[in-house]
Amino acid sequence: MPDGAAPVVVVGGVGELYQGDLDLGRVAVERLATEDLGPRVAVEDLHYGAVAVAQRLEELRPPHLVLVGAVARGRPPGSVRRRLVRPPELTTSELQASVGDAVTGYVSIDLVVEVATALGVLPLRTVAVEVEPATTQPGDRLSPEARAALERALEVVRDEVRRAPVLELAARLEAGQREEADGTEGPAGHRTRLGLLRAVRVMGDEGRWRGVHALRQRLRTEVGAAHSGDPGEQALWRALLDELDRLVGEGPSR
Amino acid sequence: MCFENLPIELDGSGGARLAGGIPRPFSLEASSPLVARTDADREAQISRLLVANGHVKELNMDPVTRVAGALAVHVSADLEAGRHLDAHVQAKLFRGYEMILKGRDPRDAVFVSSRACGVCGGVHSHAAAYAVEMAMGVAPPPLGTVIRNMQESAEMGYDNPLHLYLLAGPDYSESVVRTVNPELWPRAERWLCPGADHHGFCTMADLMTALNPLTGSLYREGLEFTRLSRQMFVVLAGKYPHPQSVVPGGVSSTVTLQQLNEYHSLLSQVFDYAQRMLAVWNDIPEFFYDCDDRYREVGARPMNLIDPGYWDDPHAYDADYATCNDWGRRRWSTPGVVIDGRLVTTRLTDLNIGWEEFVSHAYYEQWKGDRWAGDPLGNPISPYHPWNKETIPAPGARDFKDRYTWACTPRWDRKVVEAGAYARLFTTAMARLQPENQFMEATGRSVRMLVPKGMTPETEVEWYVPDVWNALERNRGRAYHYVFSQLVGLASLLEAYRLFDTGQRRVAAFDPSELERHMPTDERRSVGWWGAGRGWLTHHLVMDKGRIENYQICTPSTINASPRDPWGQPGPYEEAVMNTPIIEDLSDPARFTSIDMLRTVRSFDPCMPCTTHLDTGRGTVVREVTTCSCGA
Numbered sequence: 001m002p003d004g005a006a007p008v009v010v011v012g013g014v015g016e017l018y019q020g021d022l023d024l025g026r027v028a029v030e031r032l033a034t035e036d037l038g039p040r041v042a043v044e045d046l047h048y049g050a051v052a053v054a055q056r057l058e059e060l061r062p063p064h065l066v067l068v069g070a071v072a073r074g075r076p077p078g079s080v081r082r083r084l085v086r087p088p089e090l091t092t093s094e095l096q097a098s099v100g101d102a103v104t105g106y107v108s109i110d111l112v113v114e115v116a117t118a119l120g121v122l123p124l125r126t127v128a129v130e131v132e133p134a135t136t137q138p139g140d141r142l143s144p145e146a147r148a149a150l151e152r153a154l155e156v157v158r159d160e161v162r163r164a165p166v167l168e169l170a171a172r173l174e175a176g177q178r179e180e181a182d183g184t185e186g187p188a189g190h191r192t193r194l195g196l197l198r199a200v201r202v203m204g205d206e207g208r209w210r211g212v213h214a215l216r217q218r219l220r221t222e223v224g225a226a227h228s229g230d231p232g233e234q235a236l237w238r239a240l241l242d243e244l245d246r247l248v249g250e251g252p253s254r
Numbered sequence: 255m256c257f258e259n260l261p262i263e264l265d266g267s268g269g270a271r272l273a274g275g276i277p278r279p280f281s282l283e284a285s286s287p288l289v290a291r292t293d294a295d296r297e298a299q300i301s302r303l304l305v306a307n308g309h310v311k312e313l314n315m316d317p318v319t320r321v322a323g324a325l326a327v328h329v330s331a332d333l334e335a336g337r338h339l340d341a342h343v344q345a346k347l348f349r350g351y352e353m354i355l356k357g358r359d360p361r362d363a364v365f366v367s368s369r370a371c372g373v374c375g376g377v378h379s380h381a382a383a384y385a386v387e388m389a390m391g392v393a394p395p396p397l398g399t400v401i402r403n404m405q406e407s408a409e410m411g412y413d414n415p416l417h418l419y420l421l422a423g424p425d426y427s428e429s430v431v432r433t434v435n436p437e438l439w440p441r442a443e444r445w446l447c448p449g450a451d452h453h454g455f456c457t458m459a460d461l462m463t464a465l466n467p468l469t470g471s472l473y474r475e476g477l478e479f480t481r482l483s484r485q486m487f488v489v490l491a492g493k494y495p496h497p498q499s500v501v502p503g504g505v506s507s508t509v510t511l512q513q514l515n516e517y518h519s520l521l522s523q524v525f526d527y528a529q530r531m532l533a534v535w536n537d538i539p540e541f542f543y544d545c546d547d548r549y550r551e552v553g554a555r556p557m558n559l560i561d562p563g564y565w566d567d568p569h570a571y572d573a574d575y576a577t578c579n580d581w582g583r584r585r586w587s588t589p590g591v592v593i594d595g596r597l598v599t600t601r602l603t604d605l606n607i608g609w610e611e612f613v614s615h616a617y618y619e620q621w622k623g624d625r626w627a628g629d630p631l632g633n634p635i636s637p638y639h640p641w642n643k644e645t646i647p648a649p650g651a652r653d654f655k656d657r658y659t660w661a662c663t664p665r666w667d668r669k670v671v672e673a674g675a676y677a678r679l680f681t682t683a684m685a686r687l688q689p690e691n692q693f694m695e696a697t698g699r700s701v702r703m704l705v706p707k708g709m710t711p712e713t714e715v716e717w718y719v720p721d722v723w724n725a726l727e728r729n730r731g732r733a734y735h736y737v738f739s740q741l742v743g744l745a746s747l748l749e750a751y752r753l754f755d756t757g758q759r760r761v762a763a764f765d766p767s768e769l770e771r772h773m774p775t776d777e778r779r780s781v782g783w784w785g786a787g788r789g790w791l792t793h794h795l796v797m798d799k800g801r802i803e804n805y806q807i808c809t810p811s812t813i814n815a816s817p818r819d820p821w822g823q824p825g826p827y828e829e830a831v832m833n834t835p836i837i838e839d840l841s842d843p844a845r846f847t848s849i850d851m852l853r854t855v856r857s858f859d860p861c862m863p864c865t866t867h868l869d870t871g872r873g874t875v876v877r878e879v880t881t882c883s884c885g886a
Contacts, residue, residue: 017369018354048495055481096424096467103420103480104861105371105495118468119477138350 007042009164010062010123011157014069014109015047021133021146023047025069025109028154037161050102050111051119058121063171064164065123067109068157070133070146077134078145080152082160084205085126087117125167125204129156163204166247169240170200176233193222209247216244256599259287259668260608262634268579270607270633280610280636282820287668292822293655296340300330309334313848325815325860328654329831329851333840338851341824341831342654345661345815348617352645355805360386360797361502361769363805367793368496370807371861375495376409376487377786378793378807385782385793387502387573387763390772395760396568397753398504400746403565403586404517405490405497405505406785407743411483411524412494413787414675414736417859418535419465419476422729425853426538427465427473434838434849441545448540449533452710458541461534472534479527486520486743489513503763514750521743526708528737532715535733539726546837553725553854554833555826556594559677560666560813562605562792563589564785565742567689568749575630575780578602582783583687586742588696589783590681591666595719597684602783603633605666609792610638611808612663615656615817619646625796630779640794640806641779663816663825664808670819672826673789673810674858676731679717679738693741703737706744725830725857732859773800786810788859811861830854 013029016022026047033043042060046053046067057065067085075081090098095118102115109128116122131153134143142150174197177190196219203209223237256264261273261284272279279285303310313329325347330340351370355363363382368375380402387393394402424430432439442458455461464472484494490513491497491505499507542549567584574581582589582602590600591608599605607629613620621644623637635641652658665671679701682688686696695702700718707713717734720727753759764772774797782793788810796804816825824832834854840846 018366051477051480052484052494092429092468099468100421103416103477138354 005040007060007062008040008168009064009066009161010042010044010060011066011068011161012044012046014067014107014112017047018138018140020135020137020139021070021143022136024131024142024146024150027142028068028150031154032157041161046112047107049105050107050115051099053107053112054116054119054121057116057123058119062123063125063168065126066129066157066160067112067126068129068153069109071109071130072133072136075132077132078149079132080149080156081130082156082207083128085113085128087122088114090114127160129153162247166200166240166243167204169236169243170197173197173236173240174201189222189226193226196222213248216248256604257608257667259285261285262607268601272634285668286821287823289821289823293818300339303332307334327831327851327855331836333836336836336840338832338834338836341828342658343815343817343825343827344652344659348647348660351807352805355802358802359800360389360795360802363802364500367807374409374413374787376405376497377784377791379497379500380406381782381784381791381793383500383502384784385780385795388575388780389778389795389797390502390774392503392763392772393571393573394504394763395758397509397750397758398761399566399568399571400750400753401490401505401509401761403746404743404750405487406565407739407746408483408486410736410739410787411486412480414732415476415479418531418729418732419473421859422856423465423473424467425849425856426462427467427470428459428463429466431462434847437839438545445541447537449537452533453530458537461537482520482523486517489516501762501766502769505761506766507761509761511754514747518747521740521747522708524740525705526710528740529705529710529713531733531736535730539730542726548835548837549726550722550724552834552850553728553830553857554722555672555830557592557723558594558669558671559592559680560671560673561587561590561677561681561785561790562602562783563587564678584689586688587678588682588685588687590685591671592680592684593669597681600685600687603629603631606781607633607635608667609640610636610665611640611643612638612665612819614820616659616662617647617649617657618662619648621646640808641796643806659817661812661815661817663819664813665819670823670826670829671813673813674728675735675787675789676728677789679731679734680719683719691745693745694738701738703741705737725854728857775800788861814858815860827855827858
């Protein structure tokens with residue numbers, strides 16, 4: 001990441017060293033740190049206390065956060081699950097209990113989310129990529145199940161990172177369009193574009209991108225037909241289409 | 255007389271020898287402490303009360319497994335008389351770092367032991383480096399020691415506010431006090447704070463409101479200052495809580511003037527905050543004492559404390575066991591043992607040879623203990639000494655008459671001693687051995703500290719050995735320890751500048767890549783005497799053929815959470831809970847929160863997953879307490 005540039009995406013590995021598969025998050029970011037994930041992607045080892053992690057997020061203020069780690073949820077060992085994280089609805093005393101855990105060094109994906117919520121620094125869009133551990137006994141090696149799951153989890157993380165610019169641009173455009181349409185019905189094309197942007201958001205939320213080719217085509221048609229006088233907005237639309245092209249592997253359209 | 259229970263005699267020059275004519279001198283029978291009150295006495299009392307009235311309750315605080323380990327407190331209480339009759343503390347976490355380290359390269363201990371804790375990993379890194387360098391016979395150059403001191407001052411700067419505002423503080427907050435001590439609230443609204451000029455809160459009610467979790471200004475400020483101190487640590491060590499730059503023989507970081515200036519800039523923000531902290535934690539005890547004198551008994555126990563000292567004199571420390579009493583006494587906080595409010599020794603060798611760890615009530619098997627009869631100077635040590643100890647886990651069912659915890663039972667001279675950051679103030683105040691400096695002065699019964707000016711003018715503050723030792727005084731002591739530790743940071747920074755000016759810029763005995771070449775292959779023993787946010791921290795090492803043969807970590811919370819010893823003496827938490835009156839309103843048992851017991855346990859700043867649930871006989875889960883995982 002260029003010096004001084006604020007990251008758009010932070011990939012955070014949440015792990016517990018020497019605790020068997022619970023160390024997976026740290027191992028994951030150790031691998032990702034050697035890869036070129038993009039110019040404004042920061043890879044962070046977040047295996048220290050959750051309050052310090054939340055304070056780090058406060059410094060970075062990324063719009064997108066991808067957390068990766070092992071979490072025991074009772075699923076089959078080695079299974080990988082991607083989920084969009086919603087801020088948990090906890091009472092003040094529950095949040096304080098989380099902060100109490102966190103300041104004393106505990107860290108887990110749930111605790112990071114709870115504490116970041118308590119301190120008001122949970123990024124707007126947070127995704128967790130969770131691996132079900134096979135063993136959480138003390139040890140410095142991952143189980144065979146976790147090692148296999150790590151590769152799949154890394155793929156999911158890379159996908160999330162690749163898609164982040166699309167979601168970022170779509171979110172900015174959607175916010176602008178909503179503002180424009182506020183209180184009015186707006187022209188049909190406008191409503192259609194807003195609908196398409198929402199569709200992009202839903203794809204991102206659900207992590208289901210099968211319809212992205214068709215969506216890109218429809219957006220291109222709609223944007224081509226639109227007559228926005230705002231050069232800034234035009235640039236955003238072009239950037240979104242370029243990013244969609246990159247995402248589907250066709251490179252920029254211009 | 256230094257030792258009263260162990261059969262050890264000291265000669266005029268400080269050498270120790272076993273008293274003659276005692277067969278098996280370290281056996282449990284031959285050297286037993288005088289126990290005023292036994293478990294049988296307590297049991298008999300409870301039985302009598304049960305027959306006489308129906309107010310005796312078993313308060314069964316069951317742990318929850320939301321966290322990786324727990325501390326549970328089980329008490330019997332006479333609710334009519336408002337007394338805790340019996341208490342057992344159960345550590346539910348097995349750490350096992352000693353076993354992970356066995357057979358490894360000793361240098362690994364610096365990095366592996368750090369992972370025992372997510373709060374204060376740095377203290378373990380340092381303690382391990384001290385242990386390994388003593389075994390290697392390698393002393394850091396002065397600037398290496400100074401940088402370590404600065405790092406560890408920063409670590410205390412992180413740890414103390416964390417406890418005071420984020421863990422213990424909420425117990426004294428408006429949201430808790432209005433709920434559990436409603437009778438105090440009208441008083442709090444009227445009670446004018448003597449420290450208002452410093453902390454800015456006119457009444458105790460205002461101050462308590464500022465302690466409210468998440469929303470209170472003191473709570474939020476505490477959180478911010480933990481960040482600042484972490485930054486101070488990172489400026490020097492690169493990362494926290496698990497630094498990679500602490501090495502046997504010094505530190506491996508490159509230290510520049512710019513880093514020293516950055517540290518200075520951050521440290522200078524601390525002192526105004528420190529003065530506010532003192533005012534807050536001076537006012538809180540006074541308010542509670544004013545409201546009800548019984549608060550002096552909450553968490554009370556005898557003034558028996560121990561600490562191995564902390565922060566070395568860079569020109570005295572030579573990493574040699576043979577000279578440890580000399581360099582130990584030159585530490586910024588003096589090593590020592592206080593028994594019944596009296597300092598009985600400041601010699602590290604006395605601390606070491608008087609140290610034993612028992613497992614009669616813990617989930618471990620007894621070891622043989624015949625490996626070593628003495629320390630490297632020939633002073634006698636017990637079969638229960640850490641150099642003789644083996645960690646042999648033996649999990650089993652909980653039985654308060656037998657084994658009930660994963661914490662072992664450390665004792666000094668077979669006496670129940672307490673560890674804590676505040677123990678440094680006791681030993682330093684009483685010993686009056688602190689190196690000459692411009693910021694701190696030990697008077698015999700107090701420590702005077704000159705807080706440099708920031709936004710507020712330069713101020714002299716003074717911590718006095720208290721008349722009673724209880725939960726509120728622990729918190730007050732911790733606040734003064736914060737100031738003390740930051741002044742050590744400042745004095746060390748000034749020494750670092752001086753060393754820079756005189757060209758003494760080496761921070762390690764040799765390049766870390768050469769460490770391997772200096773690793774001895776013969777058998778060596780050593781000890782890292784160090785400190786943590788909660789007090790005493792030791793790492794005992796035995797190595798041979800370049801590998802760790804035995805590694806024993808003793809943390810302050812192991813000491814404080816210890817169970818009964820072989821003679822039935824309760825550990826410090828247990829003892830303090832038993833001495834705690836139940837002051838909260840008991841008219842409705844369903845609303846009983848056990849706040850007095852919780853304030854007691856939390857005042858020690860227990861550092862282990864500690865989940866305390868209280869069952870009042872109706873299956874009511876009342877409160878959880880959760881803290882960190884290492885015991886330091």
